Amino acid sequence: xxxxxxxxxxxVRNRVAEFRDQVQRRIDGSLTEDEFKPLRLKNGLYxxxxxxxxxxxxxxxxxxxxxxxQLALIAERFDKGYGHFTTRQNIQFNWPRLKxxxxxxxxxxxxxxxxxxxxxxxxxxxxxxxxxxxxxDEIEDPRPTAELLRQxxxxxxxxxxxxxxxxxxxxxxPNDRAVxxxxxxxxxxxxxxxxxxxYEVIVGGGLGRTPMVxxxxxxxxxxxxxxxxxxxILQVYNVSGRRDNKYKARIKILVHETGLxxxxxxIEAAFExxxxxxxxxxxxxxxxxxxxxxxxxxDNARSLAFEQAQADDAGFRAFVETNVAEHxxxxxxxxxxxxxxxxxxPGDATADQMRVLADLAxxxxxxxxxxxxxxxxxxxxxxxxxxxxxxxxxxxxxxxTANIGLVSDIIACPGMDYCALATARSIPVAQEIxxxxxxxxxxxxxxxxxxxxxxxxxxxxxxxxGHIGILGLDKAGRENYQITLGGDGTESAAIGERTxxxxxxxDLVPAIETIIETYLELREDASETFLAAYRRLGAExxxxxxxxxxxxxxxxx
Numbered sequence: 285x286x287x288x289x290x291x292x293x294x295x296v297r298n299r300v301a302e303f304r305d306q307v308q309r310r311i312d313g314s315l316t317e318d319e320f321k322p323l324r325l326k327n328g329l330y331x332x333x334x335x336x337x338x339x340x341x342x343x344x345x346x347x348x349x350x351x352x353x354q355l356a357l358i359a360e361r362f363d364k365g366y367g368h369f370t371t372r373q374n375i376q377f378n379w380p381r382l383k384x385x386x387x388x389x390x391x392x393x394x395x396x397x398x399x400x401x402x403x404x405x406x407x408x409x410x411x412x413x414x415x416x417x418x419x420x421d422e423i424e425d426p427r428p429t430a431e432l433l434r435q436x437x438x439x440x441x442x443x444x445x446x447x448x449x450x451x452x453x454x455x456x457x458p459n460d461r462a463v464x465x466x467x468x469x470x471x472x473x474x475x476x477x478x479x480x481x482x483y484e485v486i487v488g489g490g491l492g493r494t495p496m497v498x499x500x501x502x503x504x505x506x507x508x509x510x511x512x513x514x515x516x517i518l519q520v521y522n523v524s525g526r527r528d529n530k531y532k533a534r535i536k537i538l539v540h541e542t543g544l545x546x547x548x549x550x551i552e553a554a555f556e557x558x559x560x561x562x563x564x565x566x567x568x569x570x571x572x573x574x575x576x577x578x579x580x581x582x583d584n585a586r587s588l589a590f591e592q593a594q595a596d597d598a599g600f601r602a603f604v605e606t607n608v609a610e611h612x613x614x615x616x617x618x619x620x621x622x623x624x625x626x627x628x629x630p631g632d633a634t635a636d637q638m639r640v641l642a643d644l645a646x647x648x649x650x651x652x653x654x655x656x657x658x659x660x661x662x663x664x665x666x667x668x669x670x671x672x673x674x675x676x677x678x679x680x681x682x683x684x685t686a687n688i689g690l691v692s693d694i695i696a697c698p699g700m701d702y703c704a705l706a707t708a709r710s711i712p713v714a715q716e717i718x719x720x721x722x723x724x725x726x727x728x729x730x731x732x733x734x735x736x737x738x739x740x741x742x743x744x745x746x747x748x749x750g751h752i753g754i755l756g757l758d759k760a761g762r763e764n765y766q767i768t769l770g771g772d773g774t775e776s777a778a779i780g781e782r783t784x785x786x787x788x789x790x791d792l793v794p795a796i797e798t799i800i801e802t803y804l805e806l807r808e809d810a811s812e813t814f815l816a817a818y819r820r821l822g823a824e825x826x827x828x829x830x831x832x833x834x835x836x837x838x839x840x841x
Contacts, residue, residue, distance in 0.1 A: 285346050285347075285348060285427075285576060285577065285652060286346075286427075286431045286573065286576040286577070287396060287576065288396040292396070293393070293396075295438075295439070296393045296398045296400070297393055299327065299389075299398070299400060300386060300389045300390055300393055300398075303323070303324075303327045303385075303386060303389065304386035304389075306320065306323045306324075307382060307383065307385060307386055310324075310382065311382065311383060317331075322404075324336075325403040325404045326400070326401075326403070326404055327385075327389070327399050327400065327403075328340065328341070328398075328399030328400065328401075328402035328403050329385055329399070329403075330403065331704070332378065332702050332703060332704050333700075333701075333702055333703065333704050334379075334702070335378065335379045335380070335381075336379075336380055336381070336382055336385070337376055337377065337378050337380075337702070338376065338377045338380050338385060338388060338399060339370070339374050339375075339376050339399060339402040339403060340355070340374060340375045340376070340377070340392060340397060340398070340399050340402065341374055341397065341398055341399060341400065341401070341402050341409045342373050342374050342375060342397075342409070342655050343409055343410060343430065343431065343434050344373065344410055344411060344412035344416070344426075344427050344430035344431070344434075344454075345373035345411065345412060345414050345654045345655040345656065345657075345662075346416075346427060346652070346653075346654055347397075347653050347654075347655070348645070348651050348652060348653065349642035349643070349645045349646040349651050349653070350395050350642075351395045351396070351397055352638050352639075352641055352642040352645070352653055353638070353639055353642045354391055354392065354394065354395045354397070355367055355375055355638055356635040356636075356638035356639045356642070357391065357635070358377060358388055358391055358392070359377065359634070359635040359638065360635040362377065362379075362380050362381070362384045362387075362388055363377045363378065363379045363380060364378075364379050365634055365635050366632050366633060366634045366635065367632070367633060367635075367638070368629075368631050368632050368698065369623060369631045369632075369633065369655050369659050369660075369661070370631065370659065370744075371657045371658070371659065371695060371697075371744060371745070371746055372402075372408065372409055372411060372451075372657070373409065373411050373412075373414070373654075373655045373656070373657055374402060374409055374655075375655070376698075378698070378702055400438065400439075401437070401438065401439075403449075404444075404449065405444075405445055405446045405447065405448050405449055405450075406437075406440075406443060406444050406445075406446060406449065406450065407433075407437035407440065407443055407446075407450045407451075407452065407518075408449055408450065408451050408452075410430045410433045410434055410437070410452050410453070410454065411430075411451070411452070411453045411454075411462060411467075411657060412426050412427055412430045412453065412454050412455065412456075412462055413426060413454070413455040413456060413457055413460075413461045413462045414461060414462075414654040414655065414656035414657070414658075414662050414664075415457070415461060415609065415618055415654075415662065415664060416430075416455075416456060416654075416664075417577060417579060417664060418611050418612060418616075418618050418664035418665055419456075419457050419459075419461075419609070419610075419611075419612065419618070420609075420610040420611060420612045421457045421458060421459050422456045422457045422612060423456050423457065423458070423473050423474060423475060423481070424456045424473050424481055425456055425577055426454040426455055426456035426462075426471070426473055427577050428570075428573045428574045428576075428577050429454055429471070429473070429483075429507075429510065430454050431573050431576070431577075432510075432511070432565060432570070432573055433452060433454075433514070435565075435573075436511055436514075436565075437452075442518070442519070442522065443518050443522065446518070446521065446522055446525070447521065447522070447525035447526060447527050447533040447534075448525070448530060448533040448534050450468045450469075450518070450521070450535070451467045451468050451469075451490075452467060452468065452469045452470075452471070452514075453466075453467040453469075453470050453471070454470075454471040454472075454473070454483075455471070455472055455473065456473040457473075458472075458474075458775065459774065459775065460472065460773075460774045460775040460777075461656075461774075462657065463657060463746070463749065463773040463774075463777075464486055464489070464498070465486055465489045465497050465498040465773075465775075465777035466489045466490060466491055466495075466497070466498070466746070466748075466749055466773060466777065467486075467489050467490070467498065468487070468488070468489065468490060468521075468534065468535045468536070469485065469486065469487055469498075469514065469517060469535075470485075470486035470487075470489055470498050471483045471484070471485060471486070471510075472484040472486070472775075474504070476504050480506065481507055482504050482505050482506045482507055483502070483504070483505045483507070483510060484500060484502070484503055484504065484505075485500070485501050485502040485505050485513065485517075486498035486499065486500055486501070487499060487501045487517060487535060487539060487547070487551075488535055488536040488538070488539030488540070488547075489536060489777075490534050490535075490536040491743035491746060491747075491748045491749070492531075492534070492741065492742050492743050493531060493741045493742075493743075494531075494532075494534075494536065494537065495743070495748040495779045496536040496539075496540065496779070497777045497778065497779060498536075498777075499539060499544050501517075501544075501547070501548050501551055508564070509555075509559070511562065511564055511565065512555060512558035512559050512562040512564065513551075513555050513558075515554075515558050515562065516551050516552075516554035516555035516557075516558050517535075517551055517554075519554050519558075520538075520547070520550045520551055520554055521535045521538060524538055524542070524550075525537075525538050526538070579665075580650035580652075580665055582613050582615065582616060582665070582667075583615070583667055584613070584615045585615075585669070586615075587668070587669035589668075589669045589672055590617075590668035590669055590671055590672065593671075593672035593675075597672075599679075599684075599686070600672060600675050602686045602728070603675055603684060603686040604617075604671070605686070606686050606687060606688045606689060606690060607619060607620045607621070607622065607686055607687075607688045608620075608671060611664075611665070613665075615667060615668060615669075616665055616666060616667055616668060617666055617668050617671055618662065618663070618664050618665075618666070619649075619662070619663040619666045619671060619674065620656070620660050620661075620662050620688045621641065621660060621661040621662070621663065621678060621683050622660055622683070622685040622686070622687050622688055622693060623659055623660050623661060623683075624659075624660070624685060624687060624692055624693050624694060624718065625682060625685045626685070626692060626718050626719060626722045627715050627718055627719045627722075628715070628718070629696075629711050629714075629715070630659050630694050630695060630696040630711070630714050631659030631696070633661070636681070637681055637682070637683055640677070640678075640681040640683065641653060641661055641663075641683070644663065644674055644677060644678070645663055648663065648666050648667070648670045648673070648674050649663040649664070649665055649666050650665045652664055652665060657746075658693065658695055659695055659696075660688065660693070687727065689732045689733075689734070690727045690728070690730070690731075690732070690733065691717070691718075691721045691726075691727050691730055691733050691735060691800070692717070692718040692721060692722065692727060693734075694714040694717060694718065694735045694736070694737060695734075695735075695736040695737065695745050695746055695750070696710040696711055696713070696714040696736075696737040696745050697710050697737070697738050697739050697740075697744035697745040698710065698711065698739070698744075699711055699713075699737075699738075699739030699740075699756065700739055700756075700763075703739060703740070703744075705740050705742060706739035706740045706756070707739065707740045707741075707756060707757050707758040707763075708739050708740070708756025708757055708758065708763040708764070708765065708789075709739060709756060709763060709789075710737045710738065710739040710745060710754075710756060713737055713754060713756070713765070713789070713792060713793075714735075714737055716792075716793050717735065717793055717796060720793050720797065721800075724797075726800070726804075729804070729810070730800060730803070730804065730814070731810070731813055731814070732813050732814070732815075733751050733752065733800070733813070733814045733815075734750050734751045734752070734773075735750055735751070735752045735753075735754065735796075736749065736750030736752075736753050736754070736771075737750075737753075737754040737755075737756070738753075738754070738755050738756065739756045740755075740756065740757070741755070741757070743755075746773065747768065747771070747780070748768065748771050748779050748780055749771040749772055749773035749777065749778070749779070749780065750768070750771045750773075750780060751769070751770070751771060751772070751780075751814050751815045751818070752767065752768075752769060752780075752796065752799065752814075753767070753768035753769070753771050753780045754766070754767060754768075754792070754796075755768070757786065759786065762788060762789075763788070763789045764786040764787065764788060764789075765786050765787050765788075765789065765792045766782060766783075766786040767782070767783045767786070767787070767792075767795060767796070767799070767830070768780030768781055768782050768783065769781055769783055769799070769818055769823055769826055770815065770818045770819065770823065772815060781823050783823065783826060783827050783830060783831070784827055784830075784831050785831070795830045798829050798830050799826050799829065799830060800814075801829075802825055802826055802829040803817050803818075803826075806821060806825060808820075
């Protein structure tokens, strides 16, 4: 993985020192909250419902054991003993005291981490496929590109005050695990007919109050042209994006209002200007970045321990079925560690659990961890012969939940328990759904099903692209939940369709149960997934089930 050089180190330390002075001036009253707000947001510090919240960047979701241990130390010393991993592959600390934030930032800098550009109207933390560098279906590891984008975008003088925040995601696989089509810019690595590597460039995706699937503006962009092309996109957006209404200030609105053909013409014209004058990264820098992501030295020694453990232990076999993905090296597996125990808070990890994960990464995983946008932790390179021992240690730490991709592997934003913008709770809903389907013992029979929950229209829980999406709203002082069906965050991205009126909190879980029972009744066989069945059947059977005579348990509000 990439290790900060002297420039990175000096840059981050200078920012910490600058912010330390700003914090002190806020504490002594020299700065008002209105004056302090833009300064703290530039350093990832939010003011939430009950306390400040610090959002720490984990670029493209990659970190090592030393960094994970440092996060554990911060959680223990300055928070309430846990951290919350987010759909942006970041970590949030929900309870830091303002006076402690500079010290936290110094501790982060000690291990090559920071909170820069995790907020504000700038290019945010670049996200990537959490299986990058390991996936069997991968065309090319996207992380060198993501690191190049991190360096290019950090403190970019032209793009620090965009009309709104700007998000970029990249995948190196045809199977999109990075939700590229729901980002301001999505990049899909591919090869042209001559075998040359490049990118499919997608622009104008996004969720929130106006969800849209991104549009392709370049079917193939050579790798050498990436930075000037992105500069061109950002320049068009920066000049033409709306600033009169923050809800209409995203690039997706610009694409929609301008039209795809016209926006492509504007981007191409800006690109031609950029190419003439753009001083791209040196070949030495590109080579240095690529070398930082060289694969580890794999141990391909043959062993039957993995197969034998599956034969002997039903619990381990279930874990392998859901939590172990195919690695490009047949002797290895990609292990996903669920942060969604039954009844737990999605994405939360205690300091002790973080230390366990750091130890396991060091012992079994070539000292590498990933954070997924689905709020889980990945050990991307684990020798299959070591997975039984790894699983046993995960069991002892309460981290062996075998549910990746199943009903209880729920994405949920912090909701009204923490967020000042939320209009309803998300965490208790996720917990109740998880507990209910654990009681029913139906999870494996149901098969792959992605439930995503947002506590407000901003859609931090990605509910629009959930197979079942849940949006919490305020309705005359009551929490009320809209249900959408058929969303998809993969290469076949789709925005979910509303099922009709929302449900009060006490009726929501029965409605979800009715939807899933309807799927089980109507699917062709056990191999037909919920999403496939929905696409075959359409919305009507599900709407009838929860709103008609048939779904009597769920009362629509």
